[in-house]
Every structure is written in C-alpha cells, then in structure tokens.
Amino acid sequence: MKRGLDDRMTRRKLLTLGAAGAAAVTGAWIGGSDSALGSGGVANSVYGNGSGNGNATGIRRVAEEVVQEYAVGVTAQLAKRAMFADHVAAMKIMDDLEEGGVVVTLGYYERGDGGGGAYSISAAMAGAAEDGGSVHNLQNGLQAKLIVKDNTIDLKQFGGRESIPDNVPYIQKGLNYLDSLNGGYLIIPQGTFHVVAKNRTIILKSNVTVRGVHRDLSILKIHGSTGNWGELFTHPVPNKVLRNIAFKQLTLDCNVDNAVTSSAAWTSHRTFFNGGEGFNYILENLKVIANGVWVFRGDVNNSTFRDCEIVYDFDRFPLGWFDISALWIAGENNHIANNLFYSRNRTTFTPETCIEFQGHNSHCNDNICLGFTNGILVTPSTSYDNNLLVLEPGGRGCKVCNNTIESSNKGIFLWPMNLPEGHFGPVTIAGNSIVINDMQQGHAEPNAGIDVKLQTPTWVQTTPIRNVTIHDNYIEYRTRSVSDSLYSGDAGIKFYINVEATGLDIRHNTIVNCGGNGIALHVDTGSTSWIRQVALTGNVFKNTKLPIWVNRNVSRVLIQGNLFQQYELYTAEPDNMKQTIKTLNNSHTSNADYQIKDNEISCAPGVKPYYPIYDLSDIDNNSGYKLSRGMVLEQNTPGSSMLLEPPPSPGVTTTVAKGQYIRRLDGKLYKTKFNYPSTIGSLKAGDGTTNVTIVRWISSSKLEVSDASNMKPNEALALDWRNLFKSAVFYVQAVTGNVIETYAGQGALRQDGVTPEQVAGSVLGYYTDLVEV
Numbered sequence: 001m002k003r004g005l006d007d008r009m010t011r012r013k014l015l016t017l018g019a020a021g022a023a024a025v026t027g028a029w030i031g032g033s034d035s036a037l038g039s040g041g042v043a044n045s046v047y048g049n050g051s052g053n054g055n056a057t058g059i060r061r062v063a064e065e066v067v068q069e070y071a072v073g074v075t076a077q078l079a080k081r082a083m084f085a086d087h088v089a090a091m092k093i094m095d096d097l098e099e100g101g102v103v104v105t106l107g108y109y110e111r112g113d114g115g116g117g118a119y120s121i122s123a124a125m126a127g128a129a130e131d132g133g134s135v136h137n138l139q140n141g142l143q144a145k146l147i148v149k150d151n152t153i154d155l156k157q158f159g160g161r162e163s164i165p166d167n168v169p170y171i172q173k174g175l176n177y178l179d180s181l182n183g184g185y186l187i188i189p190q191g192t193f194h195v196v197a198k199n200r201t202i203i204l205k206s207n208v209t210v211r212g213v214h215r216d217l218s219i220l221k222i223h224g225s226t227g228n229w230g231e232l233f234t235h236p237v238p239n240k241v242l243r244n245i246a247f248k249q250l251t252l253d254c255n256v257d258n259a260v261t262s263s264a265a266w267t268s269h270r271t272f273f274n275g276g277e278g279f280n281y282i283l284e285n286l287k288v289i290a291n292g293v294w295v296f297r298g299d300v301n302n303s304t305f306r307d308c309e310i311v312y313d314f315d316r317f318p319l320g321w322f323d324i325s326a327l328w329i330a331g332e333n334n335h336i337a338n339n340l341f342y343s344r345n346r347t348t349f350t351p352e353t354c355i356e357f358q359g360h361n362s363h364c365n366d367n368i369c370l371g372f373t374n375g376i377l378v379t380p381s382t383s384y385d386n387n388l389l390v391l392e393p394g395g396r397g398c399k400v401c402n403n404t405i406e407s408s409n410k411g412i413f414l415w416p417m418n419l420p421e422g423h424f425g426p427v428t429i430a431g432n433s434i435v436i437n438d439m440q441q442g443h444a445e446p447n448a449g450i451d452v453k454l455q456t457p458t459w460v461q462t463t464p465i466r467n468v469t470i471h472d473n474y475i476e477y478r479t480r481s482v483s484d485s486l487y488s489g490d491a492g493i494k495f496y497i498n499v500e501a502t503g504l505d506i507r508h509n510t511i512v513n514c515g516g517n518g519i520a521l522h523v524d525t526g527s528t529s530w531i532r533q534v535a536l537t538g539n540v541f542k543n544t545k546l547p548i549w550v551n552r553n554v555s556r557v558l559i560q561g562n563l564f565q566q567y568e569l570y571t572a573e574p575d576n577m578k579q580t581i582k583t584l585n586n587s588h589t590s591n592a593d594y595q596i597k598d599n600e601i602s603c604a605p606g607v608k609p610y611y612p613i614y615d616l617s618d619i620d621n622n623s624g625y626k627l628s629r630g631m632v633l634e635q636n637t638p639g640s641s642m643l644l645e646p647p648p649s650p651g652v653t654t655t656v657a658k659g660q661y662i663r664r665l666d667g668k669l670y671k672t673k674f675n676y677p678s679t680i681g682s683l684k685a686g687d688g689t690t691n692v693t694i695v696r697w698i699s700s701s702k703l704e705v706s707d708a709s710n711m712k713p714n715e716a717l718a719l720d721w722r723n724l725f726k727s728a729v730f731y732v733q734a735v736t737g738n739v740i741e742t743y744a745g746q747g748a749l750r751q752d753g754v755t756p757e758q759v760a761g762s763v764l765g766y767y768t769d770l771v772e773v
Contacts, residue, residue: 082118086111093139097121103144108156114189115156119144133158133170134177151184153177155193165223166196175205183207188218188250197222197229199267203236204275209246215287215309221253228260228268235276235298241388242278251287256315256345260291263322269293275300277389289313294328299389301331305339312343312351312371321349325356326372330381332360332391336367343371350408353377358417361397368404373443375405375434379415380424380463394422394463402431409443411436411475415453416463416499425466425503429473436490437478448491449475449511454524455498464500473509482515482575484546489516492544496520498527508538511547515575518544523553530555537561541580543568548581552588559596564611566603569737577609578734578741585624585631593630608735610713614657619675619731619744627659635660643669646680651688653681655715656770670770676729676745679716679766685709692764697756700749701742703730705764708738716767724754729767 082102085091087110091103101121108115121142128145130137133153136144146157153174160170171186178184183206190213195201212218222229232252235242252272262268270292275281281303288295288310295310310326326341334357341354354369358379369375380395405411411434416424434449445451450470455461475492483489487496492511495501504521511518518541523529534550534557541547542565550557564580580601585591596612603609613634616623625631635642635657644662647654656662657677661669672678683692686709696704705711713733717740721728727746734741742748750759 087113087116088136091119091138091144092136095140097138097140097142097144099123099142102147108159109161113156113161115154115159115161117154117157118147120147121145131158131173131177133173134180148181148184151178151181152187153184154187154189156189160193162191162193165194165225167193167220168195168197168201171195171210171220172202175202175208175210178208179205183244184209186210188212188220190214190217192219192221192253194221194223195232196226197232197270199230200234200237201229201231202233204233204242204245206242206278207244209248209282210250211246211248212250215249215251215285218249219251219253221251222255222258224255224257224259226255226258228262229270230267231269231271231274233272234274235278239276239387242276242281244280245275245278246282246284247273247286248282248284249286251289253289254291254313256289256291256313256317260317260319263293263319265293265323271295271297274298275303277387279303281305283308287311290326291317293322293324295326297325297328299330300334301389302333303329303331304335304337305329306335306337308339310339310341312341313345314343314349314351315345317345323353324351324372325353325377326351327355327357329355329357329362330359330391331389332362332381334359334362336362336364339367341367341369341372346371353413354405354407357398358382359391359395359398363399363401365399365401365403370404370406372407374410374413375407376400376403376411377413377415378427379417380419380422382417382419392422393419395424396426399428399430400432401428404433406435406437408437409445409447410451411449413448413451413453414465414468415459416461416465416497418460419463423464423466425468427468429468429470431471432473434473434475435478436476438481446485446488446490446516447477447481448494449473449514450493451491452495452497452501454496461497461499465497465502467503467505468501469505470509471505471507474512475509475514476512477514480513480515480543480575482545482572484516484549486517486520486522486549486551489545490514491516491520492518492541494520495531496522496524497531498524498529500529501531502533504531504534506534506536506539510540510542511544512542514541514544516545517549518547520549520551521554521557522549522551525552527553529553532556534558535560539563541565543577545575545577546579546582547577550581550583550591550594552584553590554588555591556593557595559594560598562599564599564601564603564609566607566609568604569606573736573739576607576736577603578736579610581612583612583623583625585626585629587624589624589629591629594625595632596625597632597634606708606735606737608712610733613714614677615659616731616744650682653679653683653710653715653766655679657714661773662770669773671773673769673771676731676767676769677714677716678768678770680768680770681766683710683717683765694759694762694764695738697748697750697759698739700747702739703748704739706738708735708740711735711740718765718767719748720762724751724759724762725749726751730764 082104085105087107091105103119105116107113124143128135134146158170158174160167174186271294273296275298277299279301281300283305286308290312343351350373353374354372356377359381381391436447492514521531531554536559538561540563547564566577570576614636615625642660646665655677661671685707693706695706715732717730719725719730726749731742731744732740733743
C-alpha cells in the first residue's frame, strides 16, 4: 500500500517509540523485518559491508536521521559514520569502534527488545564509571556514552525488562543518571516491570519525572517474593529538601499475591512514595493498587495530586486492622483534586482514612472517596516530621470542596491538634456530598458527616479554632440509627470540643436520615473553653431526629431560616422528631445572646415537634431563653410588653406565654397568672365535637390521648390535679401521632396511690388562667 503524507512514519514518531527500536521499526516500514534484514545475520545484511539485502541502504538512511534527531550536536557527517549493533553486549565487543564514532543499538539484551539507543564513543574518563545504562565500558578500552535528547531516557536502556523479578537497580541507575544531568525524564515503557521492595528501596532525585506511556500500560508491580516491605520510592538519608519530582501515567501494584505478615509503620508499611520534605511534587494520572499504610506520605509544599485512581485491595489479606491514610500530606499550598479512591475485597477490615492533610492554604476538591472508615481529615501544621521545612504554627486557608464521600464513620474530620501557638482556621468545607453507610460497626468514635476531634487521653487537642465556614454540603445516613445522645449518637455536623472556637458559619447544608443530631455544638464538661459567634442559617434537616442541639458554653448564636422536615410518621414513636432545637440554657446559665427566628417546620401529619417561640425559663430545663441574657425568639422580642389579639373565631386557640398580654374581646388586657402559659380555646377531637381523653399513661412526661389532631406544641393542657395529678398543667412540647410529650415541670405526675389505669378516660381541656391588668 502506498503511504500518504499523513500516515507515513516520521522521525518524530520513531522517537516516540525510543531510539532503541528505530532501526527495527524502519525494517517494518520498508517491507517487514524479515524482508528488510534478509535471511542472513544483521552484521552481513545491514551493517554496511556492501553485500546482502538491498534494503540496508534504506535502514541506514533512517537510522542516520534518528541519530541526528536524537542528539543535537551529532552532525550529519557523523551520523553517516554510525555503526550498528544488535544489542549492548554486541556493541561492547565490537573491535572497529573508534573515538568520536557513533553506535546505534537495536536493543539492550536482544534486537527489538525496546532498549536500544544511540551512543557516542570516547576515551574512558575518570569518574565516568560504567552504570549499565549511560556508560558502557567497551572491550577495546573506550567507553560508549548514551546520547539523550531533552534529558529523556527509557528504563529499558538501563537494563529494565519484564522477564526479571527485580527492576529496582535499573530504575535507581536511571534516576541517578538523570540526577547527574540536573534532572530529566525516566520513561517506563509499556509492560509490567516487577520490583522487589525493601525497607527503603529507590531513592528519589530532584528535578526528575518518572512517566509511563499510559496509565494502564506502564506498570510497576511488587514481585510476589518480596514479603514485608517499607517504601518503594523514598527520600535520601540524611534527609534533604527535594524539588520538582513527578510521577505520571503509571500503575503501581502492591500485588495481592505477595504475602505480608506485618503492617508496622516505618518498617513494613508498604508505602509507594515517602516524599520526605520538599517542593513541587506531582502525582498525576496514576493508578495505585495498595494494601499498606500510605500511598504517599510527605511534608511537601506547592505540590499537586490529581487525576489518580487509588485502590485498596485486601484480597486474601492475612492481617487485621491497622491505620491507613491513602494520602498523608503536610505542608502548604498543596492541591489534591479529581482523584478516585476506593477499596475492594474488604474481607478483613475497612481502610481507615482516605485523605489526610495539614498545614496552610491547601485545597482538596472534586475527589471521590468510597469505602473508607473516614473520608478526609484536616489538621493544622504539626511539623513533627519536619527538620528542614518548619512551617508557621497553625492551619489557615485550607479548603475541602465538592468531594464525594461514602464512608462508614466520618465524612470530613477536623483535628485541632496540640500546638503551643497559632490557631486552626480559616477553614472552608463546602459543596461536599457525604454518605455514611455504617457498614463497619463498633467504631471507637460516633458517626458524623462533618466532625471535630474531641480530646482523648491519647490525643490532646488545644489549638483554638477560628472562622470555620461549612456550607452547601449534603450529608445522608444510609441507615437511620436512632439515638440523640450528644456524645454517642450519629450527627450531621458536630462540634463536641474542648478548645476555643470562634466564628462558625454553618449554612445551607442538607442533612438527611440522621437518627441523632443534625447540628450539635457543645464544649466538653470540665473545659473552660467557649464556642462563640455561631450562625446556623438556611440549613435543611430531613428525617433527622433532633435537628439542632446547642448545649454547654455556647454564646452569640443565630439560628435563622432553617427548615425542619419529616416525611412520614415512624411506627416506633421514639424514632420521630420530637424537638427542632434543643438547649440546656437553664443548666448552663452562662449561655447568652441567642436569636432563633424565621425557621420553618414541614412534617407529615401527626409529627409536630417542639420549636421554641417564647421563654420557658422557670419551668423547663431544656429551654431557658431569658430576655435578660439576650435570648430572642419568635414571640419573645425585647420590649416592655408583647400584645396578642384575641382568637379570630371560637374554633381557634391562642396561647399566652409568660410576659405576654392578650386583648380580650371585651377590650380588656389580661396576662397569665402563673409561670405556665395559658391557652384560650376549646380542645376537641378532629371531628370538632368529641372530647379528648387520656387513653394511656406512659410516664409523667408522656401521655397517649384519644385524638391529638388539634393539639400542637407550646399549648397548655389542664389536668385533673384535684383527683389524679400533682400538677394542673401539662405543657405540650411534642406531638407524635396521638402521643403528647412534655419536658416541663411535673408533667403528668400522678397523685400518690393513683394507678395508670385510673388515669385512663380523664378528659383533657386547655389550661386557661388569666388575670386582668
């Protein structure tokens, strides 16, 4: 077939295959390798004795062009004098080589194996030791030195090949040679190249890129005889600052058939990259199959980790749990983006953490993390590994945005750490999609979508937090496990801490199917720290047991514009949303300056959770919104009086709280006589005529009634306190189906000697106790 201009083999295309195969490819180009080289030996038909196959002239011409293309400075005249050898061993025994000549090999071990190159012949020089790649000692006492273009070499030019168990020496020789050139590119060609890793295996060099031809085609694989190993690529010892190191378009494979017996850190942790300390690292378009502690660990700055696929594979893995962070990156101005992390064959355990990074101004965005215990962990700079690059204390300017996480315990985790100075923040967590699947039970810490580390005896947390913004995240629980315990229950966003925290902006997040607390703020008992300046705005809580719990040592809080939703009435009554916002202000009397306004409840019929609209300080330990402490609610605004108008019609009820006044139809003003609110109206069942009675006394705080259709939270019910109960008032704070609940006063505490059966059938009405003023 006649080749057109666009599809002919150019010198540039030959070079993309490596000068090693140029002559062999040329043979195929002009009629196939057999017809090009003839049936005789290569030396007879090609290497210029004038006899043999007539194609030899064409091969020589293209080889000359390759030599000239491959090395600037090789003149056309010198290229015409190039000699040829099947492989390196054949070159080394050639007896007619002269100083100043050029030799082109067609392979390293054998013709066409991809390891060929162009070599200049020179006298042996002191310091130019044979390394099996860049320098070869010849039989005649001269040396052959590899001619390179753009500081680019091929692993096969240094002896690497697929058929051997260990390519480590050849990779190291290639890196060493490029280091002598002040940097360059080591190409890993197509194929699977095995390596036998040790505690410290291949020493990294600055200004060197290791690059494959395609991520799925160029593979470095741990050999099955390796056993326990530590680090494949690692920093020098003694440590020094490394710069401009890149790995691109490769697969690195831990080899699940390699039997390991330990996962001890620093000796058998199976880490592909220990970057030490340095600048400008790049991991790009890699596929890594791992089962060790880290894929990459390093104290690095201005580095990028992007477009990689990292797989944890525990097929036939014999060991139990050990700590894992696929990426552990400390430093500043790092960027982790567009990577895919997942685990498979989790027969032993779920790997611990997907991404862990610390320091300043680092961004982690658009990653997918699937099948880990924790998704992304962020901390301030500890510098405990740093001897050369010591960062400013604290952690400022870090961002975690637009990641997709499915984990079993934590989605995103902040650790303040224990720093003698500095602070943690500002930090931004935005636009992430988090699913907690709870596939691995029995975690040491409770589940949370976004969490802050609490001090434990092992992990002391002291660094103050400043200006954390958490917005537009989606957090969903795959399984709704019901417990609104502040410590042990599931949470959407949780600050259960013992460090100072100032400036929390938590807005426009969506929390779905959480059986615990949607947003929880609490300073640990015994700590004198405070959480201050908090805004919880525009968040949506769907099927969340307790949407907002603001507890101990929290002040200056705005809770506004949030939406509380429950789509169905759960069969198990305790599973339903009972409160929208919970505080313990009466217990924590220093809490101050709350504004709770303009929030919305949208729930299925029968689900009526409590929402604080006025002060219940004197009767309810779960509330206590005193105006004197700056607590402003929907119907509790500052002022000398709050005036309510009478119900617009006889069938409508109005509740008058403590401190409020109501204008009756006769025009006179009335207020409540006692601390309890009073509810004006007539309590009837859904049909509008039938009385509402007690069906079952469950506890002093909970009653089942005949029909709660017309009841709602914040209403006051009248009890038969003369005969049955010790209190005259049952203050309704939650309605779930036909179960009403209170957390105020004595509730439905029975008189001495009165049984639950005697209570049944008692008629309920509204408690109305007003006095004229």
